[in-house]
Amino acid sequence: MAVILDGKALSKKIRNSLKNEVKELKEKFGRPPSLAVVLVGNNPASEIYVRNKIKACSEVGIDSIDRRLPETVTQEELNSIVKELNEDPNVDGIIVQLPLPNGLSCREVVNYISPEKDVDGFHPVNVGKCTLGLYDQGLMPCTPAGVMKFFEEYNIPLQGKNAVMVGHSNIVGKPLANMLINANATVSVCHVYTKDLSHYTRYADVLCVATGVPGLIKADMVKEGAVVIDIGISRVNGKIVGDVDFEGVKEKVSAITPVPGGVGPMTITMLLYNTVKAFKMRNGI
Numbered sequence: 001m002a003v004i005l006d007g008k009a010l011s012k013k014i015r016n017s018l019k020n021e022v023k024e025l026k027e028k029f030g031r032p033p034s035l036a037v038v039l040v041g042n043n044p045a046s047e048i049y050v051r052n053k054i055k056a057c058s059e060v061g062i063d064s065i066d067r068r069l070p071e072t073v074t075q076e077e078l079n080s081i082v083k084e085l086n087e088d089p090n091v092d093g094i095i096v097q098l099p100l101p102n103g104l105s106c107r108e109v110v111n112y113i114s115p116e117k118d119v120d121g122f123h124p125v126n127v128g129k130c131t132l133g134l135y136d137q138g139l140m141p142c143t144p145a146g147v148m149k150f151f152e153e154y155n156i157p158l159q160g161k162n163a164v165m166v167g168h169s170n171i172v173g174k175p176l177a178n179m180l181i182n183a184n185a186t187v188s189v190c191h192v193y194t195k196d197l198s199h200y201t202r203y204a205d206v207l208c209v210a211t212g213v214p215g216l217i218k219a220d221m222v223k224e225g226a227v228v229i230d231i232g233i234s235r236v237n238g239k240i241v242g243d244v245d246f247e248g249v250k251e252k253v254s255a256i257t258p259v260p261g262g263v264g265p266m267t268i269t270m271l272l273y274n275t276v277k278a279f280k281m282r283n284g285i
C-alpha cells in the first residue's frame with residue numbers, strides 16, 4: 001500500500017509553527033510580516049489562488065496588501081507599482097500572481113521586484129542562489145521548496161536515487177531539478193519534446209511531474225516502489241485532477257501525492273514561510 005503524502009497535514013504543521021513565530025516577531029518588532037499580492041485582470045483561477053493566499057496570511061497573523069489592477073494596466077504602470085512596494089519599508093514580501101494577461105511581460109515585472117522581497121523566488125538573484133544551493137541566503141520558489149519538504153517530512157532519501165523531473169518550467173521544473181541535483185540525486189529532465197517519455201519515467205526512483213497534462217502518467221510508466229510527486233493541476237469536467245493517473249499508479253508505488261491535497265497546499269504554505277523569512281532577513285535575523 002502506498003503512503004499518501006498529505007500536503008494538508010504537513011501544511012497545517014508548518015503553518016502552526018509559523019503562527020507562533022509570527023506572534024513572537026510581532027512582539028519583538030512592533031509589526032507582523034507583511035505580504036503584498038498584485039493581481040492583474042480577472043482570471044478566475046488566479047482570483048481563487050489570491051483569495052486563498054490572503055486568507056492563509058490572516059490565519060497565521062501575516063498582514064497582507066491586496067493590489068488589484070485592471071487588465072488595461074501598462075507594463076510601465078505595473079513596474080512602478082512594484083517599485084513603490086519595493087520602497088515601502090512595511091512590506092516584506094511581494095508577489096505578482098501569474099499568469100499575467102497577454103501583452104504584459106512576467107519576466108520584466110519580476111525583475112523589478114527586490115530580490116529580498118521576492119517571496120515567489122522568481123528573481124534571477126534567487127534563481128541563482130537556488131541553483132547554487134544557497135538556500136539560507138535567499139528566497140526559494142514555493143512549489144519546489146514545498147516538494148522538498150515532503151522528502152524531509154517522510155524521510156525519503158534522494159542521494160544516489162534516479163530522479164526524473166517531467167516539465168521544465170521556470171517556476172517548477174527547472175528549480176526542482178536543481179534542488180534534486182543539490183540533494184545528490186541523479187536527475188533527468190523531460191518535457192513536451194522528450195522522445196519516449198516512459199523510457200525515462202520507468203527508470204525513476206523519484207518521479208516528479210509538472211506538465212498540466214491530466215493523467216499523463218499511467219501505471220505502466222512508473223517503476224514498482226517509486227515515489228511519485230504530482231504537481232499538475234487541471235480541471236476536468238469540474239473535477240480537479242493531476243498529471244498522474246492516481247488510482248492506477250497508487251497500486252504500484254511506495255508513496256504518492258494526491259491532487260488536490262498534495263503539493264498545492266504546500267505552495268501557499270511555503271509562501272507564508274518565505275514571507276516570514278524575508279521579514280527576518282530584512283531585520284537582520
Ligand SMILES: Nc1nc2c(c(=O)[nH]1)N[C@@H](CN(C=O)c1ccc(C(=O)N[C@@H](CCC(=O)O)C(=O)O)cc1)CN2
Pocket residue numbers: 049095096097098099120142143233240259260261262263264265266267268
Ligand atoms: N506568482 C505566482 N503565480 C503562480 C504560482 C506561484 O507560486 N506564484 N503558482 C500557480 C498557482 N498557485 C499559486 O499561485 C497555486 C496553485 C494551486 C494551489 C492549490 O492549493 N491547489 C489545490 C487545489 C485548489 C483548487 O484549484 O481548488 C490542491 O492542489 O490541493 C495553490 C496555489 C500558478 N501561478
Ligand SMILES: [Mg+2]
Pocket residue numbers: 142143171267
Ligand atoms: Mg507555484
